[in-house]
Amino acid sequence: MTASTVAIIGAGAVGAGTAWYLAKHGHQVMLIDPKLDQPINRSGALPGTTASLGVLMGHVFRRSSGRAWRLRQHSMTLWPEWVAELSSQEHPLKLNTPLIQLASSEAEATLMKQLTEQRQHLGLELISPNSNPCMGRSWPNRQHGGLISHQDGYLDPIALQKCLRAALQEQRVQQIQEPVVSLERNSSVEDKQWRLQLAGGTNLNQEAVVICAALGSEALLEPLGHSLPMTPVxxxxLDLELISDQHNWSGWPAVLVSHGINLIPHGPNQIWIGATLEPGVQPIASHLKAMQHLEGDAPAWLESATVKDQWHGLRARPVERPAPLLEKLEPGLIVATGHYRNGVLLAPASAAWVKEQLTNETRS
Incomplete structure (x- = not known):
């Protein structure tokens, strides 16, 4: 395969992961995002990857066929390889497992039972009603049981981005800290069919462009006649501090999911609790309070917790199309965005898909 020059717009988990993956396979890559010069930390309103908790729900996905299932399975295969390559002494990265999903009704418990019977080979097991292996803090909502997935869990998105930044430097990926204001077809430069204009006035000519810009993607695509609407969710x-408990998190999984809300212990008497639940762009205080109450199932230790920090971010959800948007729109114009709640989970599979499109284009 002849290496191509590729511009990737957007440096979240998918964009940065794709840039690293393509560079590793011989492409000449530039990564463009105005936030590349900003420190990677959490405070206030954040980009999607930084705001997320990096939950990996690949094997507990309810469907067992179709594109969404195949992408999840591909990513779950690739993630251990990515972690092994990206992790270093200076920037450690770890897959934190397992994940437990608690049923909120008898009907949901029945579905979970069926799922565990079908996927024992993927590490799924049933949890019987009222099970509580915890020596200290009890689980919420245990009366219907649930399931445990030994390979699902979470990756810390902050650690992931730091690892990717370091890996991009090692692969000599050019990082450009400017917004792209327009994308045009280019007939004046041989083989470089796309022209990107940056906010500072610079024009870049590239053989291929990969758009990973989430909600910023529409403005770049519409002038080219491509309509891929997305809505913010x-x-x-909440980062909560709990009253000291001598047993702390004994018996707890890496991730516990109740009512679609993720609970992630991350240190003694510390827990993150988060969910992607609201339409629009502004947080609603009552929704935040309801999240901490777990729809009435929160145990006393959670109700009494103190809010240490909080943050929010927007996810891009495709309108009337399944997430994510993985499409080759024209020769050299590829979209890999709109991952909604699964940007971290699907980053490896998305990167592999982009590489395949570029490989097929070179062969044709």
Missing amino acids: LGQV
Whole structure:
């Protein structure tokens, strides 16, 4: 395969992961995002990847066929390889497992039972009603049981982005800290069919462009005649400090999911609780309070917790199309965005898909 020059617009988990993956396979890559010069931390309103909790729900996905299932399975295969390559002494990265999903009704418990019977080979097991292996803090909502997935869990998105930044430097990926204001077809430069204009006035000519810009993607695509509408969905996270408990998190999984809300212990008497539940762009205080109450199922230790920090971010959800948007729109114009709640989970599979499109284009 002849290496191509590729511009990737958007440096979240998908964009940065794709840039690293393509560079590793011989492409000449530039990554463009105005936030590349900003420190990677959490405070206030954040980009999607930074705001997320990096929950990986690949094997507990309810469907067992179709594109969404195949993408999840591909990513779950690739993630251990990515972690092994990206992790270093200076920037450690770890897959935190397992994940437990608690049923909120008898009907949901029945579905979980069927799922565990079908996927024992993927590490799914049933949890019987009222099970509580915890020596200290009890689980919420245990009366219907649930399931445990030994390979699902979470990756810390902050650690992931730091690892990717370091890996991009090692692969000599050019990082440009400016917004792209327009994308045009280019007939004046041989083989470089796309021209990107940056906010500072610079024009870049590239053989291929990969758009990973989430909600910023529409403005770049519409002038080219491509309509891929997306709507913002708000995710919120609380970082809670709990009353000291000598047993702390004994018996707890890496991730516990109740009513679609993720609970992630991340240190002694510390827990993140978060979900992507709200339409629109502004957080609603009452929704945040309801999240901490777990729809009435929160145990006393959670109700009494103190809010240490909180943040929110927007996810891009495709309108009337399944997430994510993985499409080759024209020769050299590829879209890999609109991952909604699964940007971290699907980053490896998305990167592999982009590489395949570029490979097929070179062969044709």
